[in-house]
Amino acid sequence: MVLKSFVEVHPDSHFPIQNLPYGVFKAEPDGGSRRTTPTLNKFLGLGRPAWKEARSTLQKLLSAAEPILRDNTSLRQKAFLPTDKVQMLLPIAIGDYTDFFASKHHAKNCGLIFRGPENPINPNWFHIPIAYHGRASSIVISGTDIIRPRGQGHPTVNSLPYFGLLAAVVGPGNELGKPVDVNEAADHIFGLVLMNDWSGTTISPWIVTLDALAQFGSDASEQNPPPLPYLAEKESKNYDISLQVSIVPAGQKDACIISRSNFKHLYWTITQQLAHHTINGCNLRPGDLLGTGTISGPEPDSYGCLLELTWNGQKPLSLGGTTRTFLEDGDEVIFTGCCKAYASENYDRPDEQPPSKPVPITVHLPSRPQFGESVAAVKIQSVYRAHVVRTLVRKISAVNSEANYWQKLIQRQETVDAVRTSERDRIKINEALMGLLFRLDSVPGVDPNVRELRRHVSRKIVGLQEILDAVSDARVEHWDGFLRDWDDIVAGIEKEVCKERGGGNEMERFCAEHLGFQCLQRFLRDQ
Template identity: 65%
Template sequence: MVLNSFVQVHPDSHFPLENLPYGVFKPQESLEPRPGVAIGDYVLDLSVVSSAGLFDGPILNSSDCFLQPSLNKFLGMGRPAWKEARATLQKLLSSDNPTFRDNASLREKSLLPMDKVKMLLPAVIGDYTDFFSSMHHAKNCGTMFRGPENAIPPNWFHLPIAYHGRASSIVISGTDIIRPRGQGHPVGNSPPYFGPSLKLDFELEMAAVVGPGNELGKPIDVNEAADHIFGLVLMNDWSARDIQAWEYVPLGPFLGKSFGTTVSPWIVTLDALEPFACDAPKQEPHPLPYLAEKNSKNYDISLEVRIKPSGQEHSSVVTSSNFKHLYWTLTQQLAHHTINGCNLRPGDLLGTGTISGPEPESLGCLLELTWNGQKSLSLNGLNRKFLEDGDEVIFAGCCKGNGYNVGFGTCSGKILPAP
């Protein structure tokens, strides 16, 4: 059954009453950031809702979590608080509730047009980890660089592999990305190349936003891990493939990744995604006990990547993939991250790694789509092997319900020339 809001929501909108994703915004540049939820083409200012005493449940009625400039305090309160907030907001925004519907002054103060506000990072991100959880992506990259006989190393099927990323260079959708400079492979007896990256790439990912963390030395059980994940965002893990290829042996990614990571502004909660849960792929060999889940699931989230070259009016779809292709689940990623006693904190970001599917059109980066530049991709008559200056990359993600969508909006960034 489709839920009805007094706020007009277009049938194609990503933000109906069934979704209510959380973000942080400024109504005006001079005002302080505050939390909000998306409903149709509007942002509901949660600081106004809170100040009006409308969060009247037992957990939130005395909390100032929505009077903060970030979502971190609310994230740390855990699933009971999240469920209470969701139930309260769905009730307040429903078409048969007069609290907002019949109060013009309250509506004017709290419901702001989305295109008039400035979106910010939804949380203070203390740490960022990026996993490598798509078997199709791992197999393609391995085949490219090591050959089909050694495509996926044996450890990949036993644990969710990851690297520790750079939290300081995570930016909100719409932020320009400056082409990085660095070293690349030497040719023959020449010294290494130094200059602007010649193989700049996008990576289609999503990322989990951590809720309550764990104490140092106390791992999170895989079957309880979902209670430590607030929700998901779209994520573009921009990659300079030439810099990455020269530096990553023996310690992994560094400057080829740390120049920028873009996330979408709205965190879609696991509660909103639950109707779209689906079985995760069968894992062979069977995971070790600490990774063995009673209920192993992914989510059916359609994902799309478009590229809009500079000066062109239209963008071209280059990738159509799906979150359900991930081999390692979100909960396995989080449980593995803490199994050594590592402590996660509210607002930490856990990237999934590139989400590639089995079909040629579902590959999640240009490295795979062009097979490391050996072939070209056509964008309305323009050829691309890797990203060029002025190219804008736009991610979108959406779950299709019966008469409604639960979507993430977009995650975009434009490439500017190196200094």
């Protein structure tokens, strides 16, 4: 059903009825009497059921089909205020602020600038989300003047860049000592704000909820190597949020667009960031802020900060008759972020697309049947059976792909260490493997090829379960009756992979890149 409001909204507005952001304001002296809560923190702590109920209620009251506000002029005057009659305030009391370094393209560019092409990204960056803890006291509302930083630096250079990012606003926190599961982390995130992390940190005055962004979810970036068990998501997603940065040079009126990026370029998702933050029991609280770090895309015009765009001042930008390598006093930086679905209509869900006009298709039917009924029936059955088999094979192949993922993960030394020290991690992986077996059991063996393929994948998963059990006590009773330790089992798996690769230098490179130091060590020992 199309969701429309009786309030007229410009087609290019970022805030139709589908996106009702939250904020805190105070009315100007002549703006009317209004009482607002000082911050949204208590509301954030109520959790997703309360957020959904509030969003649904507000959308209903503002919808074109609801007469309560639509037909009551007096009530509308009490409920609505002109935007030029209010002053937006910081929407939350921020207890703690953490800034992550989650964009692969940004990390690579910074590494190229400061370290060179030999090692642009440190290896540990691909294993955990890197972050630092910042001061919450310096976070201010967008529009606040920022003081140029002073202190240690080159005597002739005082470079001030900007860093375009978003930040997740924490909803319900977690108890001290109790990590948040990565697959439940979204329930601890209320929404997102735009952020500029420079001398001070500025955020947008309104929070866009994850519920409003849900229809714009997109597949997250491929992560290689696979993330550690506590960061492995059943459904890993980002959001398709277009980001744009403009600069109004000091003394000028017109803004110059200098960068266009997208939130979906993040390597580490916001749910992985939150789960990593709590893995050792750190307790988050409503209103805490988790910055994503600068969000850069793969192309030069999608770089997310002046450091990258000017390559540390080596490539000046042309801005309406003037140039910039870094910001100068009086410059204004404008960040925008928006999701666009259908420009002509406000649809509540992505599957509610505007109806298309019917296209006439001419079909020529034969004048008489070309086959007998029995032949036609056999042909139909054959085609249908082939369709069923293909469908079942695709299901088994999907399970096999996930089994390959878990096999690679289990072979990593980090996983071995994790499951040996954490019963929770071992149970989590075992439950995932059991889930794969259950999915295989649901595939009917209607064809010999399907049954054989199902048996093959099932054996692989059972073998992975036995290897997982071996991690706990370093020994496993293999199905052939022999008792072998963990290193022998891993070596056996690695040996099979090496045989498939054909051995030699190619095998050594493959092992070093994909299977880790343990396999490379065995390879060198055997030479």
